[in-house]
Amino acid sequence: MDKQWADMSWEERREERFKKWLNPTGVKFNSLEAARKYKERATRMIKAIKIEIPDRVPVHIPAGSIVAYNAGLTLEEVLYDYSKIKPAWIKFLRDYDIDSADNPGLFSGRVYEILDYKVMKWPGHGLPSSQSMHQFVEKQYMKADEYDMMIKDPFDFGLRRFLPRTWGVFEPFADLPSFSSSQGLPERLMAMCQDPRFQKFMKAIQEASDENVKSQEVIAECSKIAMEEGFPPLAGGIALAPFDTVADMLRGTQGSVMDMYRQPEKLLESLEGITEESLESTVNMANFSLSPIVFIPMHKGDDSFMSVKQFEKFYWPTYRKLLLGLINEGLVPMPVIDGSYNTRLEIIKDLPRTGVVWTFEQTDMAKAKKILGGHTCIAGNVLAAQLYTHTPQAIKEYCRKLIEVCAPGGGYILSLGSGIDKCDPANLQAIVEAAKEYGVYK
Amino acid sequence: MEKEWADLNWEEKREKRFQRWLSPDVKFISPEAEKLYKERVTRFTKAIKLEEPDRVPVMLPTGNSPAYWGGGNLRTLMYDYPKTREIWIKYMEAFGDMDVYDAPAFVPSGKISEVIRSRMMKLPGLGLPDDAPMYQFVEGEYMKADEYDLMMMDPTDYNLRVMLPRSSPFFEPFQRLLPFRSLMDSSWVSILANPEIHNMFQVMMGLTEEHNKMIAANMELNGYIQTHGYPTLLGGGPLLGAPFDNFGDALRGTHGIFLDMYRQPEKVHEAMDWYVKLTVEGTIKNFPMTANPICLMPLHKGDDTFMSDKQFAEFYWPPLRAILVALVNEGLVPMPFAEGRYNRRLKEIADTPRSGVMWWFDQTDMKEAKRVLGDVCCIMGNVPTSTIATGTPDQIRDNCRRLIEDCAPGGGYILGGGASVDNGKFENFKAMMDAAKEYGVYKK
Numbered sequence: 001m002d003k004q005w006a007d008m009s010w011e012e013r014r015e016e017r018f019k020k021w022l023n024p025t026g027v028k029f030n031s032l033e034a035a036r037k038y039k040e041r042a043t044r045m046i047k048a049i050k051i052e053i054p055d056r057v058p059v060h061i062p063a064g065s066i067v068a069y070n071a072g073l074t075l076e077e078v079l080y081d082y083s084k085i086k087p088a089w090i091k092f093l094r095d096y097d098i099d100s101a102d103n104p105g106l107f108s109g110r111v112y113e114i115l116d117y118k119v120m121k122w123p124g125h126g127l128p129s130s131q132s133m134h135q136f137v138e139k140q141y142m143k144a145d146e147y148d149m150m151i152k153d154p155f156d157f158g159l160r161r162f163l164p165r166t167w168g169v170f171e172p173f174a175d176l177p178s179f180s181s182s183q184g185l186p187e188r189l190m191a192m193c194q195d196p197r198f199q200k201f202m203k204a205i206q207e208a209s210d211e212n213v214k215s216q217e218v219i220a221e222c223s224k225i226a227m228e229e230g231f232p233p234l235a236g237g238i239a240l241a242p243f244d245t246v247a248d249m250l251r252g253t254q255g256s257v258m259d260m261y262r263q264p265e266k267l268l269e270s271l272e273g274i275t276e277e278s279l280e281s282t283v284n285m286a287n288f289s290l291s292p293i294v295f296i297p298m299h300k301g302d303d304s305f306m307s308v309k310q311f312e313k314f315y316w317p318t319y320r321k322l323l324l325g326l327i328n329e330g331l332v333p334m335p336v337i338d339g340s341y342n343t344r345l346e347i348i349k350d351l352p353r354t355g356v357v358w359t360f361e362q363t364d365m366a367k368a369k370k371i372l373g374g375h376t377c378i379a380g381n382v383l384a385a386q387l388y389t390h391t392p393q394a395i396k397e398y399c400r401k402l403i404e405v406c407a408p409g410g411g412y413i414l415s416l417g418s419g420i421d422k423c424d425p426a427n428l429q430a431i432v433e434a435a436k437e438y439g440v441y442k
Numbered sequence: 443m444e445k446e447w448a449d450l451n452w453e454e455k456r457e458k459r460f461q462r463w464l465s466p467d468v469k470f471i472s473p474e475a476e477k478l479y480k481e482r483v484t485r486f487t488k489a490i491k492l493e494e495p496d497r498v499p500v501m502l503p504t505g506n507s508p509a510y511w512g513g514g515n516l517r518t519l520m521y522d523y524p525k526t527r528e529i530w531i532k533y534m535e536a537f538g539d540m541d542v543y544d545a546p547a548f549v550p551s552g553k554i555s556e557v558i559r560s561r562m563m564k565l566p567g568l569g570l571p572d573d574a575p576m577y578q579f580v581e582g583e584y585m586k587a588d589e590y591d592l593m594m595m596d597p598t599d600y601n602l603r604v605m606l607p608r609s610s611p612f613f614e615p616f617q618r619l620l621p622f623r624s625l626m627d628s629s630w631v632s633i634l635a636n637p638e639i640h641n642m643f644q645v646m647m648g649l650t651e652e653h654n655k656m657i658a659a660n661m662e663l664n665g666y667i668q669t670h671g672y673p674t675l676l677g678g679g680p681l682l683g684a685p686f687d688n689f690g691d692a693l694r695g696t697h698g699i700f701l702d703m704y705r706q707p708e709k710v711h712e713a714m715d716w717y718v719k720l721t722v723e724g725t726i727k728n729f730p731m732t733a734n735p736i737c738l739m740p741l742h743k744g745d746d747t748f749m750s751d752k753q754f755a756e757f758y759w760p761p762l763r764a765i766l767v768a769l770v771n772e773g774l775v776p777m778p779f780a781e782g783r784y785n786r787r788l789k790e791i792a793d794t795p796r797s798g799v800m801w802w803f804d805q806t807d808m809k810e811a812k813r814v815l816g817d818v819c820c821i822m823g824n825v826p827t828s829t830i831a832t833g834t835p836d837q838i839r840d841n842c843r844r845l846i847e848d849c850a851p852g853g854g855y856i857l858g859g860g861a862s863v864d865n866g867k868f869e870n871f872k873a874m875m876d877a878a879k880e881y882g883v884y885k886k
Binding site for chain 1: 554558595596597598599601602605606610613620621631632634635640643644646647649650653654681692693720721724725
């Protein structure tokens, strides 16, 4: 009989998830060729993760705004006219022979507009139409004295403080009494329904949802197309480092830095709670996905954002806990480190061998390979700046060097260090070519 | 210059609240009505402060009795607000002198209850016979033994996603909601727009009119009563109970909480401490100025027969005391209602600020209560419910006389019933009132 999940080691659990990823059920591949490629690509990725030797270095280019640009469209066009997304996506898939692809990763401008989303600007909404990237609006969505509320009654904080500040339609919730006591709850809900603003809210939700369905249908179709074309999906889940949850979404950079000095205990206490909650919801999300990879964009722990001492005290312990929790469930965290981590490589090595995949942006890749090589798979680091300004030849040459430094012994994925919004398509092509030309293991 | 609220001591805060009770924002129908109103409130505030009023005040346990006297029943109160008003006023006029008189309290709206069916409560026509005189609480383990942590970690989440769906099938769609983290992206959009959830809110919006109608009718009636010179006593302060009962009644049930006392005593303590903090911070602190400062607190599982003295001392009393003291400190007057008997608890419960609390006793030995608590707090009770429902006026008079003899000396006593009576005899309530006037006058 098969071993029960609870009795399995993390490697056994991961093997189960790899099997599922490698042999997706219910996918009708477009051709035998697509089916073969899917297996090849997934195998390449899995071997790189496990620091075994694949046929060649796998190559990854994240989707996003570039999908629009690659098809001659503006970001604004695809955010508002979903019918343009699918053809652009198909073109992207056929243009680049990459080893994984999820979907275009676009949101709906209309949905966010109906709900009055305040955390983001995008072309057509706060940014000029010519813009090819959206903009995150960082603010103190949580006040300095609200840690206790967030820690002791997170849902209450979410409902009555965070949502009204980040989504305009939720503003009426700011005036509600708390739901933290179970006494008289139906009456309090009824009182809430009396507010005419609440009725407006329900209308907006309905409208946004109808719009959301339309946009999600397109995105879901794109995901399906990618698999049928033979691309294994990559992001089975998404998470944030607990410190980044606070520093990005709640307190902002300024707020969180102040808190490291003024109320370090509260900050640390909140990180513990966020870690637990985050672990649980990420595992739940990933359980519904085909891919065991958990994508984790990382921000405020970078070399220049905080000292090593602060990193060791505030950023790393709860983040490590989250990573270990994910690994233990057989998932593969794939953090993408914005900025550089040259001073933190030894610290982040303190994880099970082959447990994660680190994607680096500006970190010294030779140093990363030296410290993490043979222990953890690394990925990176063609920079957006290079893609904007260099020639295809220069890019290809840079990739050759990357491969020379990072590929030996396995455990390397050739990839960008970040997302890319627009560049000469030939530059992306150069990356793929480099992997095929220089990345073959003998 | 006037002192800020925060700088007042509890007696000063209470005095402010008493003043508000004494001088409500209503237009009395006559100077006579206003004079009577003030006399009546003063009678209570003096008794609470352990001073001697002009005579022993009376809180008649009329409960829902006027409904039956007027040819209606509990269902009338649930459904027919104009009829309720008519009966209530007729009863007031027929009765004449009373020290307090409240519009129906704690009666749920029939129409709303039909739609939001509660698994925790049976009502006449909704699980009980149409003519049932009382609603029925349906105890169960609505919260599981291993859910204390879940509740404490994220109470709003627990209430909305777990407790509400268990307490009523109407709220089952709330099971679809996601935890806090999901509020950080837009996944809640499709969830809130889920047809079942959407429909649920639509139905609730449809019920708000009925909800408002009932509340408005109740407020109007209480206002009417006040303008005629009768103070109200219920609904002024927050409706609270003992922390142990909070978990023992509606969440874990008697069976569950008693197992917990043996199997996970630390968890029970932790949860009660947590609840005390939540209640003090969230409900009691900065409680607004309301019509009166009295906080009725029905108590259940701490009675002499439900638990041992040791259990009472360990589990029941300390968190209850914390709530009482917090209420006192806010200038409110907690009125714990000890259902059953508290003969063995008297010494323990004497440990509260002098004159801060008023205890309402059901079957406790009043002579003993006076002996132990006489110098500490005002006591109220305990004409037996059974005698009011079935006895004669003479029996009532006799009973009241003895109670007054035992408890009135020195002040600090309110004549009252052992509990509210659903369907008590008019003449027996009359006899109670008469007895207070006949035997309860303090000589100057």
